[in-house]
Amino acid sequence: MITKKQIDNNTLSDEEIVKRIVNGESYLYEHLMRKFNLRLFRISMSIINDEMEADDVMQTAYINAYMQLSNFQHKSSFSTWLTRILINESLLHKKRKLKQTQLLAAQTDNEYSNDNPLRRLMNKELKVILEKAVSTLPEKYRLVFVMREIEEMSVNETMEILNLGESNVKVRLNRAKEMLRSELSIYYKTNEVFEFNLIRCDRVVNFVMNKINKES
């Protein structure tokens, strides 16, 4: 575990931390991993769609990045460099898995499992619906959507990592949103979103009735 003292109250930039790691302070790598874990997990999930495998890929990417740290030339930010390594590793993993799947003639499970970091932030039902909708997006749109909207990465960072032009990033994001709107409309048109269920109905009714009874 890293102490606050060890990382100078989080005031060091990623690039400075990298330099210190390269100079022997390897324990500082934990700080970088903790900082980027969530981002890398989400991006990896957007490619792989499997939590366990995303974990494995992240581990491999972290190890690869660590091994290459002394070769990091600071041409881009550390986060961009690390994300690029993760994407490469994820795509490689996907490729291997596809090959394996074809050999075994097995079906790929495209559904997200139920435990995801987004859970804490969202209503459970809405989260499932959104995840399902996001998972239906073609990979290239899903990646841009996750990076821009969920990870709040800049257009510049996204285009740099994905090796795309600026307008292409924008159009892909816009199309991803269009697809999501269309996908989600199925749910809200069938009243699955904001469903006023029996339990909630009872709760509201009971609350109001209690209030009325007290007033009278």
Added chain:
DNA sequence: TCGTCCTCTAAAAGGATCTT
């Protein structure tokens, strides 16, 4: 070969936010 669909790129308009 031709038509259709999809993707990418570029440009422009308009809105939101930041800076002076």
Added chain:
DNA sequence: AAGATCCTTTTAGAGGACGA
């Protein structure tokens, strides 16, 4: 308040893939 900057959205055109 005005201008600058960034972002989103829309539109048009070019080019590739694919089926008839």
